[in-house]
Amino acid sequence: MAIPFPFIITERLNLRKILPTDLNRVYYFRSDKEINKYIKREPQTREMTIAHIQLLSSNLKTDKSISWGITTKESNILIGSICLWNFSEDKKTAEVGYDLDPKFQGKGIMSEALKAVLDFGFNQRGFETIEAYTDYRNNPSKKLLKRHGFIPSEDKKDPDNQDNEVYYINR
Numbered sequence: 001m002a003i004p005f006p007f008i009i010t011e012r013l014n015l016r017k018i019l020p021t022d023l024n025r026v027y028y029f030r031s032d033k034e035i036n037k038y039i040k041r042e043p044q045t046r047e048m049t050i051a052h053i054q055l056l057s058s059n060l061k062t063d064k065s066i067s068w069g070i071t072t073k074e075s076n077i078l079i080g081s082i083c084l085w086n087f088s089e090d091k092k093t094a095e096v097g098y099d100l101d102p103k104f105q106g107k108g109i110m111s112e113a114l115k116a117v118l119d120f121g122f123n124q125r126g127f128e129t130i131e132a133y134t135d136y137r138n139n140p141s142k143k144l145l146k147r148h149g150f151i152p153s154e155d156k157k158d159p160d161n162q163d164n165e166v167y168y169i170n171r
Contacts, residue, residue, distance in 0.1 A: 006066060006124065008116045015068035015113060018056055018081060022069055025078040026053055029099045038135035040161050059085070070100070070113050079104045082113045084121050084130070092128045094121055105140070114148055122171045129171070131156075133164045142167070 008015035018026060027049040029035055059065040065085030069078040080100035087094050096117060100110050121127045132150055134141040142165070150167035158164035 005060070006120060008068065008120060010112050010116045012073060013109065013112055013116075014071045014073060014076075015082065015116060016071060016076075017060075018053060018067055018069040018078070020050070020053055022078050023049060023053065025069075026081070029078075029081060029101070032102075034102050035099050038138040038141075038163075040163075056083075063087070063091075068113075068117070070109065080110065080113070082110070082117050084117060084125070084127075086131075091126070093131065094125070094127045094129075095131045095133065096121070097132070110144055111147065114144065118148060118169070127171065130169050132167045133158050133161070134167065135161075135163045136165050137163070 005017045007017075023046070027044065027046055030041065030049055030052065031044040056065070056067045060067070064087060065083055067081060067083035067085070070080040070082060071078060080098065082096065082098040084094040084096055096114070098110055098114065118130060121130050131153075132141075132145050134145065136142075145167045148169065150169045153166040153168050156166040156168075158166060
C-alpha cells in the first residue's frame with residue numbers, strides 16, 4: 001500500500017511533492033553557484049537532475065527520505081526545497097536539508113518551512129533527533145538552525161566534508 005504524500009500547509013507556504021514537471025527549478029537549485037556555494041556537489045546536468053527527482057520519489061516509497069518542494073500559496077512554482085533524509089536504521093534519527101531561491105531569502109520562508117517539517121518529523125514520524133550539516137561559513141543557515149533550537153554537536157563530524165558543522169535537536 002502506498003503511503004500518501006505528507007502535504008504540509010503553513011501560513012504562507014505549501015510543501016508539496018517534487019514532480020518531474022519541476023525539472024527546471026530543481027536543476028536551478030542544484031546547479032546555481034550562489035545556492036550551492038557551501039555544498040560539495042559535482043556540476044549538475046539535466047540528466048542528473050531527472051535521476052535526482054526519480055530518486056526522491058523512490059526514496060519516499062521505500063521510506064528512506066521525504067522531500068518537499070516549497071511553493072507560496074499564490075504560485076505552484078518551486079522557490080526551494082526541504083527534506084528529511086538519511087534516516088537511521090531504527091528510524092529514530094533523520095537529517096534535514098534545505099535550499100531556497102536567493103530572491104526569497106531573508107523573508108522567514110525557510111524558518112516557516114523548517115518549523116513545519118520539524119513538527120512533522122517529531123510528531124508524525126516519531127523521530128527523536130533531527131540533525132543538520134552546514135558549512136561553518138554559512139552564517140544564515142547556522143542562525144536559522146539555532147533559532148529553531150538546534151545546538152552544535154561537539155563530538156560528531158562530517159567525514160565527507162571537513163567544512164561542515166553538525167547541529168542537532170532532540171524531541
